[in-house]
Amino acid sequence: MNGVHDMGGMHGFGPVAPEPREPVFHHRWEGRVHALNLASPTRGNIDAGRHQIELLPPADYLRMSYYEKWLARVEQLLVAGGFVTAQELASGQADASAPKSTPVRPAHTVEAALTAPSSYIREAAAPAFAVGDRVRALNLNPTGHTRLPRYVRGRVGVIERLHGAHVWPDSHAHGRGEDPHQLYGVAFEARELWGPDAPARDSVRLDLWEPYLERA
Amino acid sequence: MAHDHHDHDHDHEQEPPPDIALRVKALESLLVEKGLVDPAALDAIVDHYEHKVGPRNGARVVAKAWTDPAYRAQLMDDATAAIAELDFTGRQGEHMIAVENGPGVHNLVVCTLCSCYPWPVLGLPPVWYKSAPYRSRAVIDPRGVLAEFGTELPPDVEVRVWDSTAEVRYLVIPERPAGTDDLDEAALAELVTRDGMIGTTLL
Numbered sequence: 038m039n040g041v042h043d044m045g046g047m048h049g050f051g052p053v054a055p056e057p058r059e060p061v062f063h064h065r066w067e068g069r070v071h072a073l074n075l076a077s078p079t080r081g082n083i084d085a086g087r088h089q090i091e092l093l094p095p096a097d098y099l100r101m102s103y104y105e106k107w108l109a110r111v112e113q114l115l116v117a118g119g120f121v122t123a124q125e126l127a128s129g130q131a132d133a134s135a136p137k138s139t140p141v142r143p144a145h146t147v148e149a150a151l152t153a154p155s156s157y158i159r160e161a162a163a164p165a166f167a168v169g170d171r172v173r174a175l176n177l178n179p180t181g182h183t184r185l186p187r188y189v190r191g192r193v194g195v196i197e198r199l200h201g202a203h204v205w206p207d208s209h210a211h212g213r214g215e216d217p218h219q220l221y222g223v224a225f226e227a228r229e230l231w232g233p234d235a236p237a238r239d240s241v242r243l244d245l246w247e248p249y250l251e252r253a
Numbered sequence: 254m255a256h257d258h259h260d261h262d263h264d265h266e267q268e269p270p271p272d273i274a275l276r277v278k279a280l281e282s283l284l285v286e287k288g289l290v291d292p293a294a295l296d297a298i299v300d301h302y303e304h305k306v307g308p309r310n311g312a313r314v315v316a317k318a319w320t321d322p323a324y325r326a327q328l329m330d331d332a333t334a335a336i337a338e339l340d341f342t343g344r345q346g347e348h349m350i351a352v353e354n355g356p357g358v359h360n361l362v363v364c365t366l367c368s369c370y371p372w373p374v375l376g377l378p379p380v381w382y383k384s385a386p387y388r389s390r391a392v393i394d395p396r397g398v399l400a401e402f403g404t405e406l407p408p409d410v411e412v413r414v415w416d417s418t419a420e421v422r423y424l425v426i427p428e429r430p431a432g433t434d435d436l437d438e439a440a441l442a443e444l445v446t447r448d449g450m451i452g453t454t455l456l
Contacts, residue, residue, distance in 0.1 A: 044367030045416065047389040052400045055381050055448075061303045062259040063380075071377070072298035073281065075344075076290050087367055105269045105381045108277060120289055129279035137288040146292035151301050152343035154374070159421040184367055184418045190390065200348065200421060201429075220419055227412075231393055237291065238411040241392050244419035 038180050039187060041095040046231070048190040055195045067104040072108050075151075079114035084210035087180035088171055089113055159217035161202030166221060173253040174223075176247060182210035184224040185249045189241075192229050193253045198222030198244065205246055219247040306374035310341045311424055311446040313375060313447035316438045317350070320428045330351065332424065336374060346373035346422055352415065353426040354452070359410050359426045361399070361452035363391035364417040371422035375447060382451065392416055402453040 044050075057199040062068040072079065089110045095149070101109070115121045124131055142150065168171055184206050200220040208216035224242045227235035283288040303415050320323040328335040332349040335361055336342070349371060352360040364370065365388050375404035381387055395412045399405070406412065415423045427449040433441060448454040 040279040042366060042387040044385055045363075045391075046393040047385075050385040050394075053381050053384065053386045053390070055402065055453075058377050060424075061377055062299070063306075066274040068299040068303065069277050069281055069295060071302065072295035072332055073277075073290065075283060075298050076294045077438055078289055091453065102269045103380065105273065107394070108273070112280065115284075115289075121287065125283060126280070129283055135287065140294065141289075142294050143291045144297050147294050147297035148301065148323070151298070152340075152341070153335060155344075155347050156257065156343045157347060165433060176415070184366060186416065186418065188365075198350075200419070203419060205420075220421075222421075224413075228289065232388060235393075236396065236408065236412070237414050238409070239395065240411070241414045241416060242347045243416045244421050246419070 038091060038171040038182065039178060040091045041098050042091045043187050045186045050189075062104075068159060070104045070108045070111070074111050074148075076140070077111055077115060078120055078138070078141045079118050081109060082204040082209065082212075084182060084204070085212070086110060086114070086150070087206070091182065097196070112162075131163055139142070157203045158201045159204060159215060161217040161219060163223075164199055164219040166196045166250065166252070167217075168196055168199065171251040171253040172196055174220075174225060174249055175251055176201070177249065179207060181207065183207050185245065189223075189225060189243060189245075194198040194225035194243075196221050197224045199243060205248070207246075207248070220244055221247070221250070223250070257417065269407065274311045288453060304378050306373055306375075308374075308445075308447035308450065309356075309442070310339070311371070311447070311450045312442040313438075314341070314351075314424065315426055315445045315450065316442035317331055318426055319441055328426070336424075341373040343373050345369070346371050347425060348419075348421045349374070350421055350428050351424050352413070354428045354455075355411075356428075357410055358413065359399075359406055359452065360413045360415060360423075361395050362423045362425060363388060365389070365421045366416075366418060369417035369420075371424055374424055375450060379447070382454045387420035399453060401455055402448060404454050425450050430456050 090106050117125055160213045171193055176191045202217040203220040204215040205218045210215055222242055223245050224240050227239035318328050328351045330350040336349050354360055368383040370376055392414050395414050405420050444456055447456045
């Protein structure tokens with residue numbers, strides 16, 4: 038979707054403000070929200086989780102802090118998944134008639150779950166492109182989740198790396214299966230993206246799935 | 254254990270509503286009451302990200318790459334495996350690529366669409382990395398962003414920006430500072446900063 042989350046190349050947000058000696062969490066509630074997102078039964082589909090945040094109204098997205106967005110996400114996914122009712126969320130009281138569940142992420146499984154090697158690589162058709170091929174990012178404007186930023190659509194780049202076939206977020210985010218496609222590291226010259234005022238040597242590299250690309 | 258931090262002087266651009274801590278507490282209580290969440294699991298997750306992962310992990314990778322040519326070669330060939338050798342694995346580090354700074358080349362990592370970041374080697378990202386100013390400008394004006402970190406690059410240095418649009422995570426290998434020939438791996442790791450491994454600063 039062409040949302041406000043797709044920020045690459047926008048102007049007007051002001052300077053970057055690094056914070057010296059920044060803590061991991063600025064408030065206790067931020068750590069709890071982070072953990073709730075990882076431990077609640079709504080976890081498991083990273084693409085659906087990202088899309089849920091993209092669906093925030095644009096003004097809210099820009100106003101809310103990072104962990105405020107994470108809180109909104111977990112609340113919305115809990116209700117959408119039928120784990121809690123809107124009434125329970127509003128009152129903070131569990132419906133006395135609802136059955137009691139068993140946590141999907143008990144404490145003794147946390148460390149292994151956070152550190153277990155995992156992979157998004159899947160089997161798929163052989164790659165259509167090879168290193169060195171010139172490709173154009175398609176001018177696609179899907180209304181759902183996509184990882185094709187607006188700033189590369191229609192621009193020509195060069196395939197620099199084959200990552201193998203990866204789970205495709207455009208499908209997976211919407212519960213339509215993993216639908217894996219070949220993933221490529223693609224290099225775009227800064228001038229191709231931003232015009233003649235960009236430094237001649239500079240470049241931007243993105244990881245793009247085959248359905249986003251055509252031969253140029 | 255989780256703990257509050259009241260000693261920071263940072264002005265948040267987006268200050269959350271004052272009742273948010275109560276809202277989070279209420280949600281946690283509700284989920285615990287319904288048996289959906291184990292509160293001890295929440296403690297363990299917070300502890301993991303506050304104390305067990307962080308830029309010290311990435312610094313060990315960098316220092317080893319500086320001192321061990323075979324490891325450096327492995328890291329550039331298959332960073333996921335090379336980093337796993339040091340036991341830095343898991344969420345948001347499933348597919349790793351190391352990109353080296355060198356004479357004439359500087360690398361900078363961003364996620365314009367959200368906030369993708371290599372958690373096992375760098376920990377959780379700082380607020381600025383997740384902020385609109387960084388996400389919007391790192392790709393269109395990387396040199397302007399670098400200048401805000403005090404990093405001025407000569408015009409003949411090529412700047413390569415890596416926008417983390419998939420589940421591949423990037424770790425910048427900074428150049429080893431001059432005059433460090435007599436330092437061992439542990440001492441070298443002390444020189445490696447988080448921002449150096451994102452690419453916003455030089456060492």
